[in-house]
Amino acid sequence: xxxxxxxxxxxxxxxxxxNLRAVLDGRSELIRHEHIWxxxxxxxxxxxxxxxxxxxxxxxxxxxxxxxIRSIYAALEGASFEYKGLNVVLILSSAKGNVELLRxxxxxxxxxxxxxxxxxxxxxxxxxxxPVVVSNACISGVSALHLARLLLDSGRFxxxxxxxxxxxSAFVVSGFxxxxxxxxxxxxxxxxxxxxxxxxxxxATMVLAGDDVVGGEGSGSWHIGRTSVHNDAFHLTSPSxxxxxxxxxxxxxxxxxGTDELGFVNLHGTATMFNDQMEAVALRRAGLASxxxxxxxxxYGHTMGAAGxxxxxxxxxxxxxxxxxxxxxxxxxxxxVPLNITSDARHVDKPAFVKMISGFGGxxxxxxxxxxxxxxxxxxxxxxxxxxxxxxxxxxVEHTVRIEPGKVLVDDRLMALPDEETxxxxxxxxxxxxxxxxxxxxxxxxxxxxxLASELLLQAEGGERFSVRSDRAVLLFNxxxxxxxxxxxxxxxxxxxxxxxxxxxxxxxxxxxVTGEIxxxxxxxxxxxxxxxxxxxxxxxEQIVGATLEEPQIQSVIYGWVEAEDETHFxxxxxxxxxxx
Amino acid sequence: xxxxxLELKQEIIxxxxxxxxxxxxxxxxxxxxxxxxxxxxxxxxxxxxxxxKKYGIKLSNASEGKAIFTSIRAIAEYVSQNRKK
Numbered sequence: 001x002x003x004x005x006x007x008x009x010x011x012x013x014x015x016x017x018x019n020l021r022a023v024l025d026g027r028s029e030l031i032r033h034e035h036i037w038x039x040x041x042x043x044x045x046x047x048x049x050x051x052x053x054x055x056x057x058x059x060x061x062x063x064x065x066x067x068x069i070r071s072i073y074a075a076l077e078g079a080s081f082e083y084k085g086l087n088v089v090l091i092l093s094s095a096k097g098n099v100e101l102l103r104x105x106x107x108x109x110x111x112x113x114x115x116x117x118x119x120x121x122x123x124x125x126x127x128x129x130x131p132v133v134v135s136n137a138c139i140s141g142v143s144a145l146h147l148a149r150l151l152l153d154s155g156r157f158x159x160x161x162x163x164x165x166x167x168x169s170a171f172v173v174s175g176f177x178x179x180x181x182x183x184x185x186x187x188x189x190x191x192x193x194x195x196x197x198x199x200x201x202x203x204a205t206m207v208l209a210g211d212d213v214v215g216g217e218g219s220g221s222w223h224i225g226r227t228s229v230h231n232d233a234f235h236l237t238s239p240s241x242x243x244x245x246x247x248x249x250x251x252x253x254x255x256x257x258g259t260d261e262l263g264f265v266n267l268h269g270t271a272t273m274f275n276d277q278m279e280a281v282a283l284r285r286a287g288l289a290s291x292x293x294x295x296x297x298x299x300y301g302h303t304m305g306a307a308g309x310x311x312x313x314x315x316x317x318x319x320x321x322x323x324x325x326x327x328x329x330x331x332x333x334x335x336x337v338p339l340n341i342t343s344d345a346r347h348v349d350k351p352a353f354v355k356m357i358s359g360f361g362g363x364x365x366x367x368x369x370x371x372x373x374x375x376x377x378x379x380x381x382x383x384x385x386x387x388x389x390x391x392x393x394x395x396x397v398e399h400t401v402r403i404e405p406g407k408v409l410v411d412d413r414l415m416a417l418p419d420e421e422t423x424x425x426x427x428x429x430x431x432x433x434x435x436x437x438x439x440x441x442x443x444x445x446x447x448x449x450x451x452l453a454s455e456l457l458l459q460a461e462g463g464e465r466f467s468v469r470s471d472r473a474v475l476l477f478n479x480x481x482x483x484x485x486x487x488x489x490x491x492x493x494x495x496x497x498x499x500x501x502x503x504x505x506x507x508x509x510x511x512x513x514v515t516g517e518i519x520x521x522x523x524x525x526x527x528x529x530x531x532x533x534x535x536x537x538x539x540x541x542e543q544i545v546g547a548t549l550e551e552p553q554i555q556s557v558i559y560g561w562v563e564a565e566d567e568t569h570f571x572x573x574x575x576x577x578x579x580x581x
Numbered sequence: 582x583x584x585x586x587l588e589l590k591q592e593i594i595x596x597x598x599x600x601x602x603x604x605x606x607x608x609x610x611x612x613x614x615x616x617x618x619x620x621x622x623x624x625x626x627x628x629x630x631x632x633x634k635k636y637g638i639k640l641s642n643a644s645e646g647k648a649i650f651t652s653i654r655a656i657a658e659y660v661s662q663n664r665k666k
Contacts, residue, residue, distance in 0.1 A: 427600075442598045
């Protein structure tokens with residue numbers, strides 16, 4: 001797919017150009033904050049000022065929604081097609097959306113549901129189709145570009161507008177603090193003195209068109225020919241020591257492309273001990289350790305759902321000027337692999353690069369971008385790897401599981417219920433049908449639901465389990481995101497006299513964690529993604545699953561709807577599918 | 582000390598949702614991580630929160646915690662020497 005236009009909206013500027021200038025000038029809005037939001041611990045973040053937020057506010061929209069609308073509007077100014085048409089998909093990427101609006105005791109998720117936000121944004125802008133929200137923790141931005149590529153390459157849409165956005169609040173900052181992942185001073189990616197990440201606010205948008213729409217060489221536009229998402233299947237918060245998922249994603253996007261054909265690597269570079277070390281291992285395994293590489297968190301902090309898009313757009317804009325920005329905060333290498341991290345901006349002569357990103361839930365993603373469609377020693381794009389005859393094939397459902405209060409159905413057959421009343425319904429189901437995975441007790445309601453349903457689904461499938469595989473994706477959808485976990489975590493921070501943010505509760509406020517739990521249990525190292533919709537929409541879900549199954553390395557998908565409102569209102573409805581006649 | 586060990590076992594079972602365990606199942610001298618109780622890094626962070634909430638002990642980073650959390654007895658000794666409430 002080709003990038004038609006873009007925008008970056010951040011505390012450093014409201015256009016891509018302003019942002020590029022600021023970054024090349026070495027500017028950053030990372031500021032130490034003390035005594036705001038009644039938080040006892042100081043933190044360092046890049047945030048819009050009150051005045052900036054107010055000046056960009058749309059009536060009837062939240063801060064987060066307003067930033068997204070501004071950014072999308074600005075990006076669309078550079079596009080000449082009719083974006084209100086039926087062949088355009090709007091994809092929003094956000095880890096925590098409007099969670100700053102959540103108050104203790106809220107039982108109505110409408111004010112901040114991400115699906116409702118996306119629909120509001122789509123309505124203000126006049127998009128015709130139902131938007132999709134990708135909420136895949138910190139990789140959401142590249143995940144959203146991955147989804148756009150799947151939907152455009154498969155011909156399901158002709159254009160995609162992909163916007164990543166996140167804002168900061170006591171909720172998010174305290175959560176990362178509870179994980180001991182933050183630094184109260186400006187972050188230092190890949191540096192020996194790095195001590196954690198900073199958070200940031202931003203919105204970034206890319207307007208994209210399918211290869212067929214643009215045709216030919218794309219008139220020198222940036223082309224994203226390959227994207228890939230892989231799970232480590234290792235741990236919810238610690239990356240794999242061998243960088244399994246990140247390496248697999250790199251391998252996918254670089255298949256057949258020589259290191260000497262790449263200009264640089266744009267790293268995730270959060271400045272946590274674990275992330276940066278893991279990326280170094282991934283680069284070594286992929287043979288990329290000697291390439292010039294940079295990270296942009298020293299300018300923006302970690303902008304979560306915006307990061308993957310913002311950093312890709314900025315890398316493209318800098319490469320257009322023949323430059324690779326320096327890594328602000330980096331001075332002396334502090335990882336075990338000798339890397340070629342840029343401390344100052346340097347010249348790049350090859351307009352082709354890889355973007356890497358990783359996040360909680362074990363997720364990793366990468367994309368390969370080149371100026372013009374790649375015409376290296378081997379052409380990039382789906383034509384190279386698309387050996388699977390998928391045209392005209394439909395989803396073939398192999399097994400189904402549905403769990404709701406008081407009812408369990410496997411392949412439409414009612415299952416015997418546990419004859420005990422000591423435990424909750426889901427725990428009793430676990431004890432009767434699974435029983436050998438005590439981590440179940442640590443999961444939140446959403447993860448328990450997804451985990452139990454996947455266990456029953458895989459028992460119905462039979463055959464060998466628990467050996468590493470990458471040919472199966474786990475794609476889950478819902479409407480409420482992690483609402484139940486959000487409320488539980490909120491209770492640990494809302495009383496200043498009893499302020500003890502819980503790391504184990506915070507983790508589950510990332511809805512994709514349920515897909516990570518399934519991947520870890522089953523050693524699934526293929527794609528795992530979590531999508532939020534305004535309402536359950538089977539045709540749209542099937543479009544996404546179908547496009548994913550057309551990826552050559554994916555043979556089967558576990559997908560479905562998993563909704564956890566509270567202990568008595570929940571539903572999970574999942575399927576194991578392949579492509580078939 | 583034995584009372585504190587029992588109390589810590591109960592608190593840890595509750596805080597970490599070790600649902601199917603009782604205090605008798607936990608050997609006060611066994612390792613908490615890896616082969617012992619099988620706890621992980623998120624559990625270690627949750628124990629840090631527990632120590633602050635219950636005993637007023639503040640640990641600034643996770644590696645400090647790992648050095649102390651070798652066994653329930655080791656935590657009990659640390660708590661008895663450093664507790665503020």
